[in-house]
Amino acid sequence: MKKKIAIDMDQVIADMEISFIELFKKEYHLSFETVDEYLKANPNFDLVSTIKELYPLINTHAFFRNIPVMKDSQTVLRELADEYDLYIATAAMDVPKTFTAKYEWLQEHFAFIDSQHYIFCGDKSIIHTDYLIDDSIRQLERFSGTGILFVNSLNETEDRYIRANNWKDIRDYFLSIKE
Amino acid sequence: MKKKIAIDMDQVIADMEISFIELFKKEYHLSFETVDEYLKANPNFDLVSTIKELYPLINTHAFFRNIPVMKDSQTVLRELADEYDLYIATAAMDVPKTFTAKYEWLQEHFAFIDSQHYIFCGDKSIIHTDYLIDDSIRQLERFSGTGILFVNSLNETEDRYIRANNWKDIRDYFLSIKE
Numbered sequence: 001m002k003k004k005i006a007i008d009m010d011q012v013i014a015d016m017e018i019s020f021i022e023l024f025k026k027e028y029h030l031s032f033e034t035v036d037e038y039l040k041a042n043p044n045f046d047l048v049s050t051i052k053e054l055y056p057l058i059n060t061h062a063f064f065r066n067i068p069v070m071k072d073s074q075t076v077l078r079e080l081a082d083e084y085d086l087y088i089a090t091a092a093m094d095v096p097k098t099f100t101a102k103y104e105w106l107q108e109h110f111a112f113i114d115s116q117h118y119i120f121c122g123d124k125s126i127i128h129t130d131y132l133i134d135d136s137i138r139q140l141e142r143f144s145g146t147g148i149l150f151v152n153s154l155n156e157t158e159d160r161y162i163r164a165n166n167w168k169d170i171r172d173y174f175l176s177i178k179e
Numbered sequence: 180m181k182k183k184i185a186i187d188m189d190q191v192i193a194d195m196e197i198s199f200i201e202l203f204k205k206e207y208h209l210s211f212e213t214v215d216e217y218l219k220a221n222p223n224f225d226l227v228s229t230i231k232e233l234y235p236l237i238n239t240h241a242f243f244r245n246i247p248v249m250k251d252s253q254t255v256l257r258e259l260a261d262e263y264d265l266y267i268a269t270a271a272m273d274v275p276k277t278f279t280a281k282y283e284w285l286q287e288h289f290a291f292i293d294s295q296h297y298i299f300c301g302d303k304s305i306i307h308t309d310y311l312i313d314d315s316i317r318q319l320e321r322f323s324g325t326g327i328l329f330v331n332s333l334n335e336t337e338d339r340y341i342r343a344n345n346w347k348d349i350r351d352y353f354l355s356i357k358e
Contacts, residue, residue: 099278099279116272116300116301118299127305128305
């Protein structure tokens with residue numbers, strides 16, 4: 001029987017950061033070139049509070065429907081699909097106005113994953129797969145299988161899990177454990 | 180740690196049959212009093228084909244938003260919530276136009292269950308709870324914990340699972356296993 005991998009959406013296969021920066025610039029009338037440039041000029045910038053402020057504009061069909069695909073995620077998942085059963089596990093209950101956007105987005109960009117393998121949930125502790133690829137420490141902590149942390153600026157100091165900086169790292173990890 | 184129960188929605192906590200019969204009568208311009216009366220007069224009636232025919236009208240917000248609550252399900256689940264962690268596990272991917280209806284319906288009728296415990300999925304084999312209460316034999320077959328069959332006309336000959344004809348049977352079962 002194939003082993004099972006559950007894959008988070010936001011900031012793992014959906015490059016939410018790109019859409020978030022765009023929204024942030026538009027709403028706050030900013031025009032910086034790079035995030036580093038902005039953070040250098042605004043060392044007290046509070047990402048978590050900003051996400052909260054922008055939440056009503058994030059929890060929308062338009063925002064989620066148009067998030068770009070994370071670099072290399074399609075190619076690597078298509079390869080992994082030959083040897084693993086792939087499941088999409090997204091904490092959709094945090095953004096309940098985006099169910100349809102998430103469903104349509106998956107159908108468009110990851111048509112090779114069966115919709116019977118989509119899981120729109122909250123707490124992922126009840127998901128019973130061999131692996132979970134996620135950027136959320138909270139979700140990885142609760143997960144009973146092997147957790148793979150998709151690294152970003154909010155979780156970069158975490159070292160309890162296998163770390164992947166990008167999808168090529170994920171390909172390398174699964175190649176490395178191949179019998 | 181509390182044990183976990185996953186609970187299906189349609190035909191378990193949502194009395195879909197009532198809404199389905201209403202829709203069936205309306206669409207086919209029928210006016211029978213009871214289902215038994217109709218089946219006696221139409222012994223070749225094919226439920227599965229009829230569901231397929233009516234699917235475009237079932238896979239809608241209006242249909243799912245207005246399904247009545249299954250008798251006694253609120254009372255019994257409220258009692259069970261003291262001793263178990265409750266999760267709602269619904270094969271929503273079969274009816275992808277009803278995500279919002281299902282979410283709103285749960286918020287309205289089962290507000291005591293945390294939305295972080297909603298699971299909108301397809302295949303329930305990846306759900307890792309101690310119990311699953313479901314009317315679908317296909318889902319119970321794949322489930323690794325203890326399956327409880329919520330009996331209806333489509334599954335009544337099945338005998339591999341604990342059987343519940345109604346929510347009082349479910350209360351009795353969980354009382355009977357109490358330490």
